[in-house]
Amino acid sequence: MDTPSLETPRRALEFRDERGGFSLTLKRNCSISPASLGCVFAALAVAALGIGAGFAAAGAWLVLPFAGLEALLLGAAFVAHARHAADYERIELRSGGLTVEVADGESARRRVLDPRRLRVCLESGRVLLRGRQEELEVGRNLDAEARVRLAGELQRRLRI
Numbered sequence: 001m002d003t004p005s006l007e008t009p010r011r012a013l014e015f016r017d018e019r020g021g022f023s024l025t026l027k028r029n030c031s032i033s034p035a036s037l038g039c040v041f042a043a044l045a046v047a048a049l050g051i052g053a054g055f056a057a058a059g060a061w062l063v064l065p066f067a068g069l070e071a072l073l074l075g076a077a078f079v080a081h082a083r084h085a086a087d088y089e090r091i092e093l094r095s096g097g098l099t100v101e102v103a104d105g106e107s108a109r110r111r112v113l114d115p116r117r118l119r120v121c122l123e124s125g126r127v128l129l130r131g132r133q134e135e136l137e138v139g140r141n142l143d144a145e146a147r148v149r150l151a152g153e154l155q156r157r158l159r160i
Helices: 034-057 063-083 144-158
Strands: 016-018 021-027 088-094 097-104 107-113 119-123 126-130 135-138
Touching (some): 097 135, 119 144, 126 144
Antiparallel strands (some): 016 021, 021 088, 088 097, 119 126, 126 135
16 A cells, blocks of 8 residues: 655656757746635635724724725735746747746846857856856755756756
């Protein structure tokens, strides 16, 4: 009889091979949809305001403003989470060079690097792509083990 394993499964790096190059998209592990997140927020806000209203009806009226503040701060936390839920990094190697596109919040940056003059470095758990005059960090949404695998795989693919 097999016993269930408590180990977390390894997140696969899904390189898509394309005509002499590759493409890799790294996204955050977002386990809840925006609609579900809105429902959770609404339920928590209604519960906090309902408890505050109950205390206010019983004569402890000062609880209600704090319940409103709690709902407001909870909403701010959910908005901050939602702004970064769709963050991603796309790394593509094509004949024109290595393109790294990073979407962080509402901003998106795209850099084209020369793969022949590029080194892949793993320093303090960070994967760095270093060129002559530039340095770019990739794999920010990965755990430490996946970053090590990413660095090795990028180094191998950039040298072929």
